[in-house]
Amino acid sequence: MSEPVRAARRFAPATARNRDPILKVLGPLLPESGLILELASGTGEHVVHFARARPRLVWQPSDPSPEARESIAAWVAAEGLPNVRAPLALDAAAADWPVAGVDAAVCINMLHISPWAATEGLMRGVGTRLPSGGLLYIYGPFRRADAPTAPSNEAFDADLKSRDARWGLRMLEDVRTEAGTNGLGFEGFVEMPANNLSLIFRKH
Numbered sequence: 001m002s003e004p005v006r007a008a009r010r011f012a013p014a015t016a017r018n019r020d021p022i023l024k025v026l027g028p029l030l031p032e033s034g035l036i037l038e039l040a041s042g043t044g045e046h047v048v049h050f051a052r053a054r055p056r057l058v059w060q061p062s063d064p065s066p067e068a069r070e071s072i073a074a075w076v077a078a079e080g081l082p083n084v085r086a087p088l089a090l091d092a093a094a095a096d097w098p099v100a101g102v103d104a105a106v107c108i109n110m111l112h113i114s115p116w117a118a119t120e121g122l123m124r125g126v127g128t129r130l131p132s133g134g135l136l137y138i139y140g141p142f143r144r145a146d147a148p149t150a151p152s153n154e155a156f157d158a159d160l161k162s163r164d165a166r167w168g169l170r171m172l173e174d175v176r177t178e179a180g181t182n183g184l185g186f187e188g189f190v191e192m193p194a195n196n197l198s199l200i201f202r203k204h
Contacts, residue, residue, distance in 0.1 A: 008074035010067070014109075015045040018139070018193065022046070022108065023053055025190050025198045026137050034103030035060060037129075039092050039122060040110035044072030048079045050106075058083050060099060062090035093121035097129070104135040111140055111175065112157075115166040119178060127182030130203040136184055138199040139192065142172045150195040175199065 030036065033056050038047050041061035051059045061072045061084065072087040088098050092107075093115065105126045111119050126136050141153050149157075153169060160167040176186045183204045190198040 008070050009078060010043040010071035012043045012045060014194075015043065015049075018196070019046055019049045021193055022139055022198065023050060025192070026050070026106065027053065029104075029135050029137060029200060030054060030057065031103050031135075033057060035101075037099060037102040037105045037126075038062060039090065039105060039107040039126075040064075040114075041072050041087060042068055042109070044068070044075035044087070046106075046108055047072065047084060048075045048081055051081045051084045052079070055083055058085065060085045060088065060102070062088040062099070064089060064091040091118075091121070092125060093117040095121075097125050100129065101131065102126075102129050102134070103131065104137070105130065106137045108139045111138065111142075111170050112160060113167055116170075119170065119175060123178045123182040123184060127179075127184050127203065130184075132203055134203040136179070136201040136203075138175070138201070140196055141169050142175070142197050142199075143169050144172045153195050172197070172199070 035058045037060045039062055041047050041063045044061060047059050047061045063069050063072065069087040069089065076084045090097055090099065092110065107122060130136065141156065143149050157169045179186060179201050184201040185204055187200040187202055189200065192198055
């Protein structure tokens with residue numbers, strides 16, 4: 001591995017803890033082959049982990065941040081994975097995305113650290129690009145009308161809002177409604193470690 005590649009890789013401590021629990025839920029939901037779009041890929045650690053586990057799938061990472069895309073590209077280069085494409089500059093809230101149809105979409109830890117417009121854009125963009133039965137998998141912390149919010153998540157929510165008033169934990173019910181208006185049916189959720197949820201949607 002070259003020194004520039006090594007230096008460009010970024011690390012998110014939470015990824016090492018959550019990537020295997022996520023893959024355990026996500027893996028059986030994915031198609032056997034096809035193109036998988038990851039929104040807000042961040043450091044790139046998730047996509048290389050998933051690509052190693054599912055080599056018959058083609059993975060398309062993306063992120064609006066140039067620094068994140070540099071890290072993603074460095075991780076892909078370091079791992080030598082032929083089934084991961086170069087990262088796209090993609091803002092979920094944008095009207096136009098630089099990608100056409102995809103077979104499934106994955107979005108990890110984005111909704112709470114972005115404006116609500118990004119969630120609206122995510123649902124709109126994915127809803128027009130998935131085939132019937134196509135998967136949208138979302139992971140992160142959420143509020144639920146039928147369950148109390150964990151104290152750690154309440155503190156996290158307050159911290160997020162102090163950093164940007166447009167950020168914060170989303171209500172699961174609001175996310176479901178937004179998905180439904182874009183033709184994405186809610187199949188259910190799986191409770192994950194550290195008070196996170198896996199949300200599963202399918203295109204009608």
